[in-house]
Amino acid sequence: MRRVVVVIACLWSSVSTAHEMLPSHPQLRPSYVSGVLQTQMHLFNKRQDVEYYEIAVFDEDFRPVPFVTGYRVIRLQYLEQLKFDVYVLADDADRAEYICSRSKLRGNGSNGAMVASRICSRFGDIAR
Amino acid sequence: MKAKIIASATVIICAPAIAEETIIMGNVESKCVINTDTTGVYGNPIAGKLSTSTADGGVEPVIRYDVALGGSYTARIVAPNSFSSSPTLTDTVFWEGSSSVKEVSDSLMADYDANAVTYEYTTEYDLHTAGTTWFSVSSLAEYGFGKAYPAGEYRAVVIAECIAN
Numbered sequence: 001m002r003r004v005v006v007v008i009a010c011l012w013s014s015v016s017t018a019h020e021m022l023p024s025h026p027q028l029r030p031s032y033v034s035g036v037l038q039t040q041m042h043l044f045n046k047r048q049d050v051e052y053y054e055i056a057v058f059d060e061d062f063r064p065v066p067f068v069t070g071y072r073v074i075r076l077q078y079l080e081q082l083k084f085d086v087y088v089l090a091d092d093a094d095r096a097e098y099i100c101s102r103s104k105l106r107g108n109g110s111n112g113a114m115v116a117s118r119i120c121s122r123f124g125d126i127a128r
Numbered sequence: 129m130k131a132k133i134i135a136s137a138t139v140i141i142c143a144p145a146i147a148e149e150t151i152i153m154g155n156v157e158s159k160c161v162i163n164t165d166t167t168g169v170y171g172n173p174i175a176g177k178l179s180t181s182t183a184d185g186g187v188e189p190v191i192r193y194d195v196a197l198g199g200s201y202t203a204r205i206v207a208p209n210s211f212s213s214s215p216t217l218t219d220t221v222f223w224e225g226s227s228s229v230k231e232v233s234d235s236l237m238a239d240y241d242a243n244a245v246t247y248e249y250t251t252e253y254d255l256h257t258a259g260t261t262w263f264s265v266s267s268l269a270e271y272g273f274g275k276a277y278p279a280g281e282y283r284a285v286v287i288a289e290c291i292a293n
Contacts, residue, residue: 017163017164018161018162018163018164018194019162020159020160020161022157022159023158024158024159024160024201025158046161049164049167114167114168114283114284114285115167115168115189115191115285116286116287116288117162117164117288117290118287118288118289119160119162120289122291122292
């Protein structure tokens with residue numbers, strides 16, 4: 001029987017890559033639109049293997065909460081950083097618990113990363 | 129006249145001595161950075177087995193968490209339970225996977241593994257101490273009942289999460 005040779009995924013190690021999002025406890029504050037709250041987040045891409053990050057807002061059980069931002073999937077080149085605004089309806093503010101950014105991996109990338117990173121900040125109590 | 133010249137000279141001499149204070153400011157705030165130190169590789173010791181174990185010729189992924197303030201974040205690591213890309217498979221795959229602490233920067237982190245909460249393929253760690261923790265993830269995928277994997281490239285994804293408390 002012919003042996004199957006399978007080579008898998010791999011960033012050829014030792015290249016340290018990182019994903020960072022701040023603040024850890026953002027506060028929702030009134031926006032220029034009545035009934036809509038906003039906050040500003042800061043995303044920093046130090047992952048050479050990742051070019052896109054997806055933004056999402058969740059409740060405490062990680063069920064999606066409606067929100068608006070410039071782009072839900074943000075293109076961020078290596079070592080680029082970005083400040084972006086996130087808007088949530090005042091009616092949803094009580095259940096909005098987390099705002100998360102998740103790295104998007106390419107399915108056909110030659111360096112097929114095996115680790116997807118997700119950082120979730122938690123909305124501060126004071127703001128709500 | 130002489131007095132005026134002396135006064136002017138004094139002003140000129142003194143001028144360079146005027147200095148302004150420059151302040152450097154910085155904040156230390158809770159922050160979590162996820163680093164991928166090593167991305168894993170599956171070894172294929174026998175036709176129907178893919179494993180990240182060194183004994184099987186694989187490489188375990190190593191994920192580093194840097195936390196600026198202790199007690200602010202929970203690390204959640206999900207080992208793979210499906211392929212993100214692979215050749216067409218006609219039988220089921222048996223998955224096994226877990227994560228564990230590989231290295232710590234502070235001895236207070238010694239209890240991370242003991243206090244970890246594990247369910248299904250997920251392990252949660254309370255990052256109660258500021259510093260750096262390295263986690264390694266093991267993954268095993270066996271195909272069918274003694275079946276051989278079709279040739280091709282197989283990819284699976286580990287999800288490393290850092291969730292603010």
